Amino acid sequence: MRSILKAGIGFFLVMLALAACAPQAATTTTPPTAAPSATATMAPQPLPNNLDLTSISMISPAEGWAVGHTTPLTHYPNSNEPGKNYVDPVLLHHEQGRWSQAALPTFNPNWGAIELNSIVMVSANEGWAVGNSVLPPNANGVQVGIVLHFLNGQWAVTYEHRASRISAVFMRSASDGWMVGISDHSQQQQALLLHYDGSQWVSVFDSVFAHIVPDTVAGVSANSIWVTGTDYSRTGPDGGDPGRIFHYNGTRWTRESVNLSNARLVGFGLMPSGEGWVVGGLPGGAGPYPTKASYGLILHYDNGVWKEQARIKAPPDNSYFILSSVAMVSSGEGWIVGPNGTILHYQAGAWSQVASPTTKDLSSVVMLSANEGWAVGVQSTLLHYVNGTWSQVND
Numbered sequence: 001m002r003s004i005l006k007a008g009i010g011f012f013l014v015m016l017a018l019a020a021c022a023p024q025a026a027t028t029t030t031p032p033t034a035a036p037s038a039t040a041t042m043a044p045q046p047l048p049n050n051l052d053l054t055s056i057s058m059i060s061p062a063e064g065w066a067v068g069h070t071t072p073l074t075h076y077p078n079s080n081e082p083g084k085n086y087v088d089p090v091l092l093h094h095e096q097g098r099w100s101q102a103a104l105p106t107f108n109p110n111w112g113a114i115e116l117n118s119i120v121m122v123s124a125n126e127g128w129a130v131g132n133s134v135l136p137p138n139a140n141g142v143q144v145g146i147v148l149h150f151l152n153g154q155w156a157v158t159y160e161h162r163a164s165r166i167s168a169v170f171m172r173s174a175s176d177g178w179m180v181g182i183s184d185h186s187q188q189q190q191a192l193l194l195h196y197d198g199s200q201w202v203s204v205f206d207s208v209f210a211h212i213v214p215d216t217v218a219g220v221s222a223n224s225i226w227v228t229g230t231d232y233s234r235t236g237p238d239g240g241d242p243g244r245i246f247h248y249n250g251t252r253w254t255r256e257s258v259n260l261s262n263a264r265l266v267g268f269g270l271m272p273s274g275e276g277w278v279v280g281g282l283p284g285g286a287g288p289y290p291t292k293a294s295y296g297l298i299l300h301y302d303n304g305v306w307k308e309q310a311r312i313k314a315p316p317d318n319s320y321f322i323l324s325s326v327a328m329v330s331s332g333e334g335w336i337v338g339p340n341g342t343i344l345h346y347q348a349g350a351w352s353q354v355a356s357p358t359t360k361d362l363s364s365v366v367m368l369s370a371n372e373g374w375a376v377g378v379q380s381t382l383l384h385y386v387n388g389t390w391s392q393v394n395d
Helices: 007-014
Strands: 025-028 051-060 063-070 089-095 098-101 113-123 126-134 145-151 154-161 163-173 176-185 188-196 201-205 212-221 224-231 243-248 253-255 264-270 276-282 295-302 305-313 325-330 333-337 343-347 350-353 362-369 372-377 382-386 389-392
Touching: 051 089, 051 372, 063 126, 063 362, 063 372, 089 113, 113 145, 126 176, 145 163, 145 176, 163 188, 176 212, 176 224, 188 212, 212 243, 212 264, 224 264, 224 276, 243 264, 276 305, 276 325, 305 350, 333 362, 333 372
Parallel strands: 051 113, 051 362, 113 163, 163 212, 264 325, 325 362
Antiparallel strands: 025 201, 051 063, 063 089, 063 113, 089 098, 113 126, 126 145, 126 163, 145 154, 163 176, 176 188, 188 201, 212 224, 224 243, 243 253, 264 276, 276 295, 295 305, 325 333, 333 343, 343 350, 362 372, 372 382, 382 389
8 A cells, every 4th residue: 555655545545535424423332342352462473575565552661562464465466355365464463572464353355355444552451452444456345444453462353334434543542542544334435433432433524624535643642632634625636636634622622824725644743731732744746657756745833833944856757655653752853764764854943864774664663762763664664763773674
């Protein structure tokens, strides 16, 4: 799926042409609970090189988790075989100084191929991961949004939603969380927004999300939650559709005054003070022959206003250059990752590109401190930052 860079997924989502959301309301869904069927981590084995890692969450320097899916093949000769996956979900666990593949829970065999898009750990004993089923090429059907819950040392499928995609999950605490995606509601596509109240996921409908494809969600308090998305209310694929930012103040959702034509905003880095950053990109244009340059995009939130802080010009051959993830150590230091192994460092009020040990697309970065961090990407890319240097880890 990915380069998020995700031109393929981006194109697919655009074609969905969302219908208007229902009036503001909330309906509660009691999630089905599936019993865990396997231990959390399998015996350590060398990692294969076909894992496209999409998200990482570290609990401590000694432990963390990452999710993704196997790399799709160029051709799918067996895609018509019943139950034949052409991508498989991936869970990685970091402990005892190494990364290993973790045992997966039991999935519904009717789901077929599955990808995991986002993970967040609340503690060493609890976490959440989200994703969706993936239809084989030229197949008809409905994709299913999937939620995994880690509890008592095991992962289990605890929620499913008839959704094309669940793209991101954020947990403010063990009893307060959010996830976003695309929902198949009453045979119409619309934004999916779910809130976790400590016992169940509650579907939230708000007209502010009409025609929006949400990308990611993050927050700093119960009264300050942020969502990004792309507005497809006016045009077709990559036709100048603006990127949007939405804010929840504990009572209502509002749209921020950000209107960037054809922008994609996909990753938040927020400080407890309320200051924040969001990253994404300005694709080079529609079609196979873009007519303008592509830029990575960085916005900064301060004193109640989002402003563009920097643009990072793409390499000449990259027309869909989208910065994918940002992690702030403090208001004065942070890191961004993106396509082609791009790594940016924020110091002294400016972003600068630093040496990268890979040219592979990077999808997620997390910092444990100013001196240590991790990043993941396609083709089993795992990068570790220690005392000023990023290096590639080959487990």
